[in-house]
Amino acid sequence: MWDQDAVTPLLAGVRYKQGRLLGRMENLGFPLQIQASLTTLTLDVLKSSEIEGEILNADAVRSSVARRLGIELAGLPPADRYTDAVVQMMLDATQHSEQPLSAERLIGWQSALFPTDMSGFYKIAVGAWRNNPPDDPMQVISGAMSSEKVHFVAPESARLETEMKRFINWFNEDRKMDPVLKAAVAHLWFVTIHPFDDGNGRLARALTDMQLARADGTRQRFYSMSTQIRKERDYYYDILENTQKGSLDITDWITWFLNCLDRALEASMDHLQAVLQKARFWEKHAGTPLNERQQALLNKLLDGFDGKLTSSKWAQLAKTSQDSALRDIQDLVAKNMLVKDSAGGRSTGYLLAD
Numbered sequence: 584m585w586d587q588d589a590v591t592p593l594l595a596g597v598r599y600k601q602g603r604l605l606g607r608m609e610n611l612g613f614p615l616q617i618q619a620s621l622t623t624l625t626l627d628v629l630k631s632s633e634i635e636g637e638i639l640n641a642d643a644v645r646s647s648v649a650r651r652l653g654i655e656l657a658g659l660p661p662a663d664r665y666t667d668a669v670v671q672m673m674l675d676a677t678q679h680s681e682q683p684l685s686a687e688r689l690i691g692w693q694s695a696l697f698p699t700d701m702s703g704f705y706k707i708a709v710g711a712w713r714n715n716p717p718d719d720p721m722q723v724i725s726g727a728m729s730s731e732k733v734h735f736v737a738p739e740s741a742r743l744e745t746e747m748k749r750f751i752n753w754f755n756e757d758r759k760m761d762p763v764l765k766a767a768v769a770h771l772w773f774v775t776i777h778p779f780d781d782g783n784g785r786l787a788r789a790l791t792d793m794q795l796a797r798a799d800g801t802r803q804r805f806y807s808m809s810t811q812i813r814k815e816r817d818y819y820y821d822i823l824e825n826t827q828k829g830s831l832d833i834t835d836w837i838t839w840f841l842n843c844l845d846r847a848l849e850a851s852m853d854h855l856q857a858v859l860q861k862a863r864f865w866e867k868h869a870g871t872p873l874n875e876r877q878q879a880l881l882n883k884l885l886d887g888f889d890g891k892l893t894s895s896k897w898a899q900l901a902k903t904s905q906d907s908a909l910r911d912i913q914d915l916v917a918k919n920m921l922v923k924d925s926a927g928g929r930s931t932g933y934l935l936a937d
Contacts, residue, residue, distance in 0.1 A: 585834040590764070593841040597763060600848040601799060608805050608855070616803050617654060619858045623804040624648045626854070628673050631788045631809040634816055639666055648674070659879070668695035676789040677804055680796035683755045686747060689778070692789060696782040707780035712743040721777055737777035746776050754790070766794035767840035768833070775827055788812070795844075806851035811843050819843075861885040864935070871918055876901040877911050881920065884935050891924060891932035 608616055625645045632639050640660070647662035647670040649655070662670065672692045682688075690710055700709045708714060715721050721737035738746060750772055757765070773787045788809050795808065812819050818839070826836040864885060873881070880897055890896075898908035912933055915921040924932035 584832055585837050586832075589834055590837050590841070593838060593845070594761060594764060597841050597845050597848065598761075598798075600845065601763075604805055604848060604851060605799060605801070608803070611859075615858065615862050616805075617652060618862060619805055619855050620803040621645070621649055621652060621654055622854055622858055623807050623851070624652075624670075624673065624677070626807045626810045627677075627792065627804065628670055630807065630813040631673070631785050632669065634788075634809065634813050634819075635784055639669070644670060656882070665698060668698060671695060673789055673792070676793040677796045678802045680793045680802075684751050684790075684793075686751065689747075689751075689786065692786055693779045693782045696785060702781040709780075712747065712778050713737075713740055713780045715740045721780075737775075743776070743778050747778055750776060762794045762798035763841070763844070764837065766791045766798070767837045769794055770840070771823070771826060771833060771836055774823065805855065806847050807854075808844060808847050811847035811850060815843060857885075857887070868918075868920060871920065873915075874911070876903060876907075877915060880911070881915070881935075891930075892934070893930045893932055895930070 608619060611619075625641070625648050628644050628648065629639055629641055640662075642659050643662040643666045646656065646659035647667050649659070650662075651670065651674055672695045675688075675692070694710045697707060697709045700706055713721055721740075750769075754765075754769060760768070770787045770791045773790055774783050777783050779786070791808055792804070796802065796804070822836055822839045826833055829835075861882075864881075880892075880901060883900065884892060894905060894909045894912055897903075897912060898905045901908060901911070903911075912921060916923070916933070919936050921933045922936045924934050
């Protein structure tokens with residue numbers, strides 16, 4: 584249960600911003616929508632994993648998402664099987680959001696996260712609900728062995744079959760609840776059931792994205808809830824713990840969730856502005872002949888290169904010689920696509936001309 588009077592104005596504000604964002608994107612045309620969706624989905628996969636302390640290769644994730652969306656990108660490394668599987672899970676949730684949820688689908692997602700049946704150094708149950716004995720319950724614990732803190736104790740394994748049937752039936756059948764509100768409830772309900780040995784947080788965020796995709800009524804993704812949760816990770820865990828240990832009133836959780844989503848929608852404007860700038864750059868230089876290395880490194884700069892780009896970094900990233908890297912750069916300077924960094928320093932850096 585929750586306080587409807589407290590939730591309703593927040594939900595209305597989020598729905599207004601969703602509509603405004605989707606309206607703006609519709610006016611940009613399909614090619615830019617695809618690029619924006621690529622950026623958003625890449626962030627979603629990266630940040631959902633980061634919340635759990637797992638760092639994926641950004642280029643590999645982007646490559647995998649692009650390939651599955653039918654976008655050709657030059658110069659990106661192929662994704663490994665694990666990254667591909669994680670991307671496939673997220674895209675299944677968002678690109679096929681209207682398909683019914685099932686136990687088999689959830690189990691397939693969890694199996695994709697743990698292809699070796701290992702979580703770190705520990706063997707876990709994969710492809711099935713967890714099966715903890717009554718004297719060894721599933722607990723979320725932090726701290727050293729001598730000073731452990733129990734944050735949450737999950738329901739007994741014997742209840743999982745019944746609890747998950749109830750959850751899946753509600754997820755599929757209850758179409759009266761607003762899907763944004765339903766995303767908040769589904770996230771909390773799923774992590775509270777905690778049906779798997781590991782991966783429950785990432786699956787809960789995938790289910791959140793699935794409901795948000797239903798709310799948007801489109802396969803395109805233009806904002807990332809997981810990116811905002813990553814920014815607020817400490818409070819995210821605190822509000823989850825406080826809600827799970829509290830009463831049946833989940834107003835505080837829903838309030839935080841809607842405010843977090845509101846901030847995610849605001850932050851999406853920055854990411855979409857970068858997509859627009861990138862599109863304008865390539866539109867301006869559409870007829871400029873470039874080799875594959877130059878295309879790849881320019882895209883890296885357009886996506887937000889960390890630090891100063893030098894010829895030695897270019898050579899390292901492009902896996903080429905220093906001489907080839909310098910020729911690539913000088914050619915781009917001559918074509919007015921790069922300029923020397925006026926800040927100077929011990930080594931010459933380069934920036935996008937635009």
